[in-house]
Amino acid sequence: xxxxxxxxxxxxxxxxxxxxxxxxxxxxxxxxxxxxxxxxxxxxxxxxxxxxxxxxxxxxxxxxxxxxxxxxxxxxxxxxxxxxxxxxxxxxxxxxxxxxxxxxxxx
Amino acid sequence: xxxxxxxxxxxxxxxxxxxxxxxxxxxxxxxxxxxxxxxxxxxxxxxxxxxxxxxxxxxxxxxxxxxxxxxxxxxxxxxxxxxxxxxxxxxxxxxxxxxxxxxxxxxxxxxxx
Numbered sequence: 001x002x003x004x005x006x007x008x009x010x011x012x013x014x015x016x017x018x019x020x021x022x023x024x025x026x027x028x029x030x031x032x033x034x035x036x037x038x039x040x041x042x043x044x045x046x047x048x049x050x051x052x053x054x055x056x057x058x059x060x061x062x063x064x065x066x067x068x069x070x071x072x073x074x075x076x077x078x079x080x081x082x083x084x085x086x087x088x089x090x091x092x093x094x095x096x097x098x099x100x101x102x103x104x105x106x107x
Numbered sequence: 108x109x110x111x112x113x114x115x116x117x118x119x120x121x122x123x124x125x126x127x128x129x130x131x132x133x134x135x136x137x138x139x140x141x142x143x144x145x146x147x148x149x150x151x152x153x154x155x156x157x158x159x160x161x162x163x164x165x166x167x168x169x170x171x172x173x174x175x176x177x178x179x180x181x182x183x184x185x186x187x188x189x190x191x192x193x194x195x196x197x198x199x200x201x202x203x204x205x206x207x208x209x210x211x212x213x214x215x216x217x218x219x220x
Binding site (some may be wrong): 006029031032034041042043044045046049089091093095096097098099100 | 141149150151153156195197199201205206207208209210211213214216
């Protein structure tokens, strides 16, 4: 069956470091992937979209890559801040989402 | 600008009672509408989606149902709640164009007791 997975439930990093979150997909080839941020008790908020023919996309301190060979997208937050602490969800473009990775940035 | 309203924010209901959650979108027409459920610490589970009035697609067989009586109104219902229906329910809309993603409501925390 088609799956989109975020294998890391949680990631803890120190302020100022780069956070890297992973999203993998299996048994299908999404034309694009989306990344969302979700704060506790709130709905997810759309951050970025990357298409399969785009290797990399940037928005401020965010960078997303799409590797169709590895069937994987990486989501990077550079110069991370405690305010970046949240759960980040990957969406597979077919109304389905990964389980999310909870990022905690420690001061 | 477009906004999405979802209510109530929290709800505690006894097992066997009915449920009605409402979602409305403002500032756009003919949106795609979605209901998701998120269990504690889990991902988003798609329950229903709709591409037009009266058009409902169900993703998961269960005791929930959805209706779209108006273009920008999406309702999630149940005749008899189960304990397993507890969770965080999210309504979302999209234009259908992926560049803009899904816009989610603020969610309803449902606890069935």
